[in-house]
Amino acid sequence: MPRLLLFIPLALFISLSFFLWKGLSIDPRELPSALIDKPFPEFQVAALLQPERMLSKADFIGKPVLVNVWATWCPSCRQEHEQLLRIAQDNKINIIGLNYKDERAAATNWLRQLGNPYAFNIYDEAGMLGLDLGVYGAPETYLLDAQGVVRHRHVGVVTAQTWAKLQVMIQKLGVNQ
Amino acid sequence: MLRFFILVLLSITSAYAAFDTYEFKDKDKELRFHELSADMRCPKCQNQNLADSNAAIATDLKQKIYLMLEADKSDTEIVDYMVARYGDFVLYEPRFNAQNAVLWLGPGALLLLGLIVVIWLTRSRNNKNAENTEQVPELDAKQEKALQQLLNKDKKS
Numbered sequence: 001m002p003r004l005l006l007f008i009p010l011a012l013f014i015s016l017s018f019f020l021w022k023g024l025s026i027d028p029r030e031l032p033s034a035l036i037d038k039p040f041p042e043f044q045v046a047a048l049l050q051p052e053r054m055l056s057k058a059d060f061i062g063k064p065v066l067v068n069v070w071a072t073w074c075p076s077c078r079q080e081h082e083q084l085l086r087i088a089q090d091n092k093i094n095i096i097g098l099n100y101k102d103e104r105a106a107a108t109n110w111l112r113q114l115g116n117p118y119a120f121n122i123y124d125e126a127g128m129l130g131l132d133l134g135v136y137g138a139p140e141t142y143l144l145d146a147q148g149v150v151r152h153r154h155v156g157v158v159t160a161q162t163w164a165k166l167q168v169m170i171q172k173l174g175v176n177q
Numbered sequence: 178m179l180r181f182f183i184l185v186l187l188s189i190t191s192a193y194a195a196f197d198t199y200e201f202k203d204k205d206k207e208l209r210f211h212e213l214s215a216d217m218r219c220p221k222c223q224n225q226n227l228a229d230s231n232a233a234i235a236t237d238l239k240q241k242i243y244l245m246l247e248a249d250k251s252d253t254e255i256v257d258y259m260v261a262r263y264g265d266f267v268l269y270e271p272r273f274n275a276q277n278a279v280l281w282l283g284p285g286a287l288l289l290l291g292l293i294v295v296i297w298l299t300r301s302r303n304n305k306n307a308e309n310t311e312q313v314p315e316l317d318a319k320q321e322k323a324l325q326q327l328l329n330k331d332k333k334s
Contacts, residue, residue, distance in 0.1 A: 031220060034264035101233065127237055134262040136220035136234045 033142070033153035034134050040067070040148045041132035048099050048107055048121035055122050057148055064151075064173045066095045066166070067142040068118070068158070069130060071102040072110050074138040080157040081114050087163055088117035093170055097121035100130045100138050141166075145173050199243045206246045213242050213255060217267050226269060 035041075040057055047053040060067075068084060070077040088095055097118035099107045104123060111118075124130055133142070143152040143166060152169055154162055201207035211228065217238070219230035227235045227242075238259065245255045256268070265271045273281050316324065 028223065031266050032264060034260070034262055127233075131237055131241065132262060134220075134264070136263070137232075 030155045031136075033150060035150045036153065038150060040142075040144055040150055041129065043122070043129045043132070045122050045124055045129055048097065048104065048123040049111070051104070051123070055120065059120070060094070060096055060144070061148045062146055064093055064143065064145050064170055065119075066093055067098055067144060068095050069098045069100045069133075069135050069138050069140040069142075071100045071138045072106040073102065076157050077139045078114070080139055080159070081117070083158050083160060083163060084117040085115050086160075087158075092167065094119040098130065098133075098135075099123050100135060101125065101127040143169055143173075199239070201246075209252060210242060210246055213246075213252065214239055216269050217242075217256075217259060218269050220263050220267060 042057055044054055044056050047055050066087070084095060087093070095118050097120070099121050101124070104125075107121070107123075111121075122129065127135075137155075139157060141154040141158050141162075142150055143154075145151050151173065152166070154166070158166075199207075199210060201210065214228040215226050217227045219225050219227055219232055219235040219238075221232040221234045222230050225232075225235070227239050241258075242255055245258065250258075259267045260272075265274070265277070271277055
């Protein structure tokens with residue numbers, strides 16, 4: 001028995017190394033959303049392209065949706081725009097834009113020039129809906145289920161790999177309902 | 178000369194005040210504002226608190242703290258509001274919960290473990306010493322004589 005006790009430091013060392021090694025692949029900037037498995041916040045905000053139209057949570061309940069936080073001042077948003085257009089073409093899920101702390105004219109221009117992958121855009125000029133959602137920078141993308149509950153948050157550029165992962169999650173949502 | 182100095186000093190303080198865009202009527206609220214924004218972490222630039230950070234989100238959160246203070250919200254209400262949106266991450270002094278219990282209790286547990294090991298080691302060592310003294314064999318008459326001879330030889334040389 002005392003002989004076995006001698007292995008305790010080795011075991012501790014191995015478990016410590018495992019955690020440190022695991023830590024290498026974790027991006028500290030990617031925070032878990034505090035809203036996971038909680039309902040998307042209630043809101044009453046105007047649409048980007050039709051300023052007279054008021055949008056609310058009711059506008060996207062019934063089917064799973066992606067909510068993409070973007071702005072024209074955000075270079076990474078331009079980078080992911082192509083991929084968003086491809087997702088829109090796949091026609092598997094609606095993307096809702098959350099235009100975050102932006103200028104209406106610039107954002108409208110952006111959609112005209114680069115194409116519009118969004119079913120509609122929420123124009124969150126002051127960033128107050130973003131604040132309720134726990135957004136800390138653009139781009140961020142949220143997956144909501146049919147009840148409007150936040151299921152996943154992706155921070156940063158949406159790539160083809162991200163879309164592959166999202167599709168698996170969307171399929172799971174479909175099966176569960 | 179002194180007057181000039183005072184003038185310079187006064188102009189410095191007024192320039193400094195211009196940086197502070199939040200004006201409080203209540204001194205107490207101002208103090209609470211500084212405490213809250215110093216104790217909360219900016220979610221974007223993660224090694225700065227809200228007070229030090231110039232990130233857009235930090236400015237928004239400070240604005241929100243300011244508005245909530247002006248609306249006579251309590252400190253816990255403000256902290257709860259932030260945690261509900263940005264998680265425990267925003268707190269520089271995280272609250273105790275199941276997820277971080279290891280971090281809170283780990284050092285104490287390790288210290289206790291170390292103490293137990295130290296006590297255990299010293300005890301077993303003491304026991305061994307005690308055993309050793311007990312086990313010194315008694316010398317019979319012949320051996321005693323031999324020992325005395327050896328000691329005497331040592332003295333002579």
